[in-house]
Amino acid sequence: MSTVSLAADKATGPVSTGPAVSLWRSIPIGAWLGVLPFIAFALLFLIVPTLFLVSSAFVDRDGNLTLQNIIDLGTDQVVNAFSISIRISAASAFFGALIGLAMALAIIRGRLPSAIRSTVMTFSGVASNFAGLPLAFAFIATLGRLGLVTVILRTVFGFDIYKSGFNLLSFVGLTLTYLYFQIPLMILIIAPAIDGLKKEWSEAAATLGASRWQFWLYIGFPVLWPNLLGTLSLLFANAFGAIATAYALTGSSLNIVPILLYAQIRGDVLHNPGLGAALALGMIVITACANVLYIVVRTRAERWLK
Amino acid sequence: MAEDFLRIDKLVKTFGGNSVVKGVDLSFRRGEFVTLLGPSGCGKTTILRMIAGFERPTSGLISVEGKDITDLAPNQRKIGMVFQAYALFPNMNVGDNIAFGLKIAGMPKAQREARVEEMLKLIGLAGYGKRFPFELSGGQQQRVALARALAPSPKMLLLDEPLSALDAKIRVSLREQIREIQRELGITTVFVTHDQEEALSISDRIVVLNAGNIEQVGQPFEIYNKPATRFVATFVGTLNTLHATVADAGAKTVTIGTTIATIPALPASAVRGEAVALTMRPEAVTLADRDIMLEGKVAEVAFLGSVIRLKVDLGGNLVNLDTFNDQRTPPPAHGTSVRVGIAASDVLVLGA
Amino acid sequence: MIARRFWAWVVFGLGAAYFLLPLLATFIFSMQMRRDRLTFDAYLSVFADERFQSTFTYSLLCAVFAIIVGIIIVLPAAYFVRLRLQWLRPVMEFITLLPLIVPPIILVFGHIKLFNSSSILPLTNSTFGTDVLIVCGYVTLALPYMYRAIDTGLRTIDVQTLTEAATILGADPIRTMVQVIFPNIFVAVLSGAFLTFAIVIGEFVLASLLNRPAFGVYMQNVGANRAYEPSALAIISFALTWGAMGVIQLLDRFAPRTARQA
Numbered sequence: 001m002s003t004v005s006l007a008a009d010k011a012t013g014p015v016s017t018g019p020a021v022s023l024w025r026s027i028p029i030g031a032w033l034g035v036l037p038f039i040a041f042a043l044l045f046l047i048v049p050t051l052f053l054v055s056s057a058f059v060d061r062d063g064n065l066t067l068q069n070i071i072d073l074g075t076d077q078v079v080n081a082f083s084i085s086i087r088i089s090a091a092s093a094f095f096g097a098l099i100g101l102a103m104a105l106a107i108i109r110g111r112l113p114s115a116i117r118s119t120v121m122t123f124s125g126v127a128s129n130f131a132g133l134p135l136a137f138a139f140i141a142t143l144g145r146l147g148l149v150t151v152i153l154r155t156v157f158g159f160d161i162y163k164s165g166f167n168l169l170s171f172v173g174l175t176l177t178y179l180y181f182q183i184p185l186m187i188l189i190i191a192p193a194i195d196g197l198k199k200e201w202s203e204a205a206a207t208l209g210a211s212r213w214q215f216w217l218y219i220g221f222p223v224l225w226p227n228l229l230g231t232l233s234l235l236f237a238n239a240f241g242a243i244a245t246a247y248a249l250t251g252s253s254l255n256i257v258p259i260l261l262y263a264q265i266r267g268d269v270l271h272n273p274g275l276g277a278a279l280a281l282g283m284i285v286i287t288a289c290a291n292v293l294y295i296v297v298r299t300r301a302e303r304w305l306k
Numbered sequence: 307m308a309e310d311f312l313r314i315d316k317l318v319k320t321f322g323g324n325s326v327v328k329g330v331d332l333s334f335r336r337g338e339f340v341t342l343l344g345p346s347g348c349g350k351t352t353i354l355r356m357i358a359g360f361e362r363p364t365s366g367l368i369s370v371e372g373k374d375i376t377d378l379a380p381n382q383r384k385i386g387m388v389f390q391a392y393a394l395f396p397n398m399n400v401g402d403n404i405a406f407g408l409k410i411a412g413m414p415k416a417q418r419e420a421r422v423e424e425m426l427k428l429i430g431l432a433g434y435g436k437r438f439p440f441e442l443s444g445g446q447q448q449r450v451a452l453a454r455a456l457a458p459s460p461k462m463l464l465l466d467e468p469l470s471a472l473d474a475k476i477r478v479s480l481r482e483q484i485r486e487i488q489r490e491l492g493i494t495t496v497f498v499t500h501d502q503e504e505a506l507s508i509s510d511r512i513v514v515l516n517a518g519n520i521e522q523v524g525q526p527f528e529i530y531n532k533p534a535t536r537f538v539a540t541f542v543g544t545l546n547t548l549h550a551t552v553a554d555a556g557a558k559t560v561t562i563g564t565t566i567a568t569i570p571a572l573p574a575s576a577v578r579g580e581a582v583a584l585t586m587r588p589e590a591v592t593l594a595d596r597d598i599m600l601e602g603k604v605a606e607v608a609f610l611g612s613v614i615r616l617k618v619d620l621g622g623n624l625v626n627l628d629t630f631n632d633q634r635t636p637p638p639a640h641g642t643s644v645r646v647g648i649a650a651s652d653v654l655v656l657g658a
Numbered sequence: 659m660i661a662r663r664f665w666a667w668v669v670f671g672l673g674a675a676y677f678l679l680p681l682l683a684t685f686i687f688s689m690q691m692r693r694d695r696l697t698f699d700a701y702l703s704v705f706a707d708e709r710f711q712s713t714f715t716y717s718l719l720c721a722v723f724a725i726i727v728g729i730i731i732v733l734p735a736a737y738f739v740r741l742r743l744q745w746l747r748p749v750m751e752f753i754t755l756l757p758l759i760v761p762p763i764i765l766v767f768g769h770i771k772l773f774n775s776s777s778i779l780p781l782t783n784s785t786f787g788t789d790v791l792i793v794c795g796y797v798t799l800a801l802p803y804m805y806r807a808i809d810t811g812l813r814t815i816d817v818q819t820l821t822e823a824a825t826i827l828g829a830d831p832i833r834t835m836v837q838v839i840f841p842n843i844f845v846a847v848l849s850g851a852f853l854t855f856a857i858v859i860g861e862f863v864l865a866s867l868l869n870r871p872a873f874g875v876y877m878q879n880v881g882a883n884r885a886y887e888p889s890a891l892a893i894i895s896f897a898l899t900w901g902a903m904g905v906i907q908l909l910d911r912f913a914p915r916t917a918r919q920a
Contacts, residue, residue, distance in 0.1 A: 110666025241761025
């Protein structure tokens with residue numbers, strides 16, 4: 001047997017004519033050429049910069065290996081920033097997940113007109129991208145000192161939220177603002193999972209005597225739980241890395257990690273590239289952990305639902 | 307009637323402007339295995355779901371043991387149900403799935419476990435208690451679904467095309483198992499299917515439905531050999547049609563091509579010269595001598611093992627002929643001329 | 659049944675209020691530039707602003723280039739991985755997940771470090787180089803979305819079977835890609851393009867740190883210095899994103915599908 005026919009036996013590609021197409025049969029060179037630009041781009045603009053950045057966290061100004069930058073992360077300012085960032089991310093993730101779940105359940109299993117579901121899904125697609133200055137200003141116009149809701153509450157209900165201690169430019173205010181893209185993100189991700197709750201399961205449970213609460217307690221939520229946990233993780237990572245909204249809303253006054261890093265890069269403070277890199281490393285570790293948790297939990301959940 | 311276990315009176319269901327169930331009356335005796343048989347869209351599943359409580363009838367009554375359950379919630383009807391898509395709870399193992407109804411009813415743990423063991427033995431899956439649904443085959447999952455439905459000792463068992471999603475071989479063995487278990491427990495069962503072989507093989511009675519109406523109710527033997535309407539005759543089993551003309555209405559004779567035959571089943575309303583359709587089952591058509599003899603040519607031969615299925619062209623009429631395999635005689639070849647014999651008493655005259 | 663529907667409406671109503679109130683408030687605020695009545699003056703001011711026009715144009719151009727580059731690198735890769743190099747799929751999925759794991763601010767920090775004046779490829783030394791860098795940055799940010807859009811398109815039209823059919827009829831790989839595959843996933847590609855556009859228009863961090871006159875930077879500047887114009891900008895930005903998403907939804911309905919879906 002000639003080598004050509006051996007290759008033809010082994011190849012998974014279809015049989016065809018033409019000299020250029022003999023490439024199909026042997027090594028898929030053509031395929032590799034097609035994938036090359038992508039790999040090259042990913043290496044150059046994604047993988048290498050990240051690795052380079054991460055490695056420079058372990059290098060001091062003179063180029064020697066050091067752990068000093070990591071140690072410098074222990075300063076009050078940095079620890080404080082991480083603390084605030086983690087708390088805002090956790091708060092916005094938790095409430096975003098809770099409210100998002102409630103809304104998703106309402107539009108999918110709440111027997112509402114089907115037009116509502118598609119409208120909410122489209123809106124969620126838009127709103128989850130609505131971060132940054134536009135969002136910040138939308139909330140200033142709503143809950144700022146002269147915001148619409150603030151004014152209405154004061155004039156119609158006689159209730160001045162600012163006198164009661166509320167301030168939009170604060171932890172609570174920022175969390176509230178972050179919910180605007182966290183909730184839609186939750187709805188988008190959890191909707192398919194809720195769809196996956198087969199109608200037959202609730203019907204079978206009913207024939208076995210279970211009430212709606214018992215269905216959710218024993219079957220509904222246990223099945224959804226991995227997805228919920230995973231999405232919570234994703235929302236956390238999403239909030240942790242967000243900067244534009246915070247910057248627009250609170251300037252540099254609220255000390256969250258991305259803003260700290262931003263300042264470092266801009267050189268607003270003592271230009272300490274090693275510290276900046278260490279900050280970046282810290283951020284990556286946190287978001288990576290959250291995302292890995294998301295992936296692991298999702299895969300386990302999918303195993304059940306074959 | 308006092309002995310009715312399940313009664314359905316003038317049941318009607320309309321979806322929007324669409325009438326899916328058009329006034330159905332049925333009564334089921336205790337311990338009976340009744341099949342609702344019909345093509346898709348005939349309303350059989352809708353009727354089942356109304357018995358279960360998942361659809362509310364537009365009008366009509368459903369009563370069990372004399373009590374009206376039409377407005378009762380599904381989780382209070384004490385009915386076991388098995389679905390086409392198994393519907394086992396994916397987050398629980400086999401044992402927990404089977405025990406679910408018992409847990410809801412408040413049975414103590416030890417008793418539950420004993421009952422689960424009992425059910426697992428009943429379905430032939432003893433020792434599978436700790437497995438999860440995704441580890442089981444389709445047939446095994448369906449058996450667990452059956453055990454789950456039967457564990458709380460329901461009054462009735464409803465099965466919605468439970469075998470349609472399974473492989474052919476499993477379908478046959480599982481339907482026999484279902485029937486065996488049903489007999490052993492003596493539980494009233496309503497079975498929905500579109501597969502007439504399934505219906506014929508395991509039912510006590512069959513209800514044939516078409517477009518929301520009942521066409522015929524009866525035992526399998528009756529339904530097959532004495533179909534009340536043309537629909538039942540063609541839907542259940544194969545039916546042959548011979549076109550003939552009435553010769554003498556009084557003597558009940560007709561002409562089939564050039565042959566004259568006497569058909570006892572010819573209705574009194576027949577008119578001389580009228581065209582009639584003579585129908586008979588494939589096994590009523592033989593290669594032996596009978597009252598009516600017709601000449602023809604073999605158009606197709608299908609050797610199916612124990613059964614030989616021939617298609618014979620009788621001067622324009624094409625008939626199916628089923629005969630058993632005879633080891634000594636090979637089936638006739640394609641194109642052979644044959645003489646076909648039909649007993650006049652096997653011929654039915656059905657409406658168009 | 660009825661209780662369920664009631665609570666569903668309550669939840670939906672509260673959610674709708676939370677999401678619609680800010681938009682309403684912003685819109686009203688943006689019309690209040692003149693003290694006594696509601697006008698579109700803030701919008702006129704914005705549109706007349708020369709910096710609005712120049713930064714919007716700049717970002718638009720960046721978006722166009724980012725879309726083109728994105729398609730060039732993603733399309734062949736997604737196609738060949740689906741067709742011949744299936745084992746690379748997990749690698750591809752991982753790579754496209756990275757921009758979601760690594761926050762944009764860190765990505766651009768990495769770019770600055772890697773491509774600054776003391777590196778082999780000193781892109782930041784020149785304006786043109788920085789423009790190249792920012793476009794590549796945008797491509798990276800949009801990568802997950804572009805890949806998902808194109809990959810879904812390829813899956814929906816069952817690329818494997820189409821390619822085999824074309825090849826057996828005598829077509830070579832290039833002709834197959836150009837005449838058979840591309841026309842059928844055009845809608846998916848367009849979908850990815852609009853997503854990229856939406857991302858680029860609103861993007862702030864990359865442009866700010868690389869000092870380029872992008873729309874996102876302009877918006878932040880206006881936000882810091884003016885009162886009513888930012889609200890108008892917010893509404894314009896929202897309308898743009900909604901418009902882009904709306905087009906994507908529309909496109910999804912016109913996407914070709916083969917009968918068998920994977």
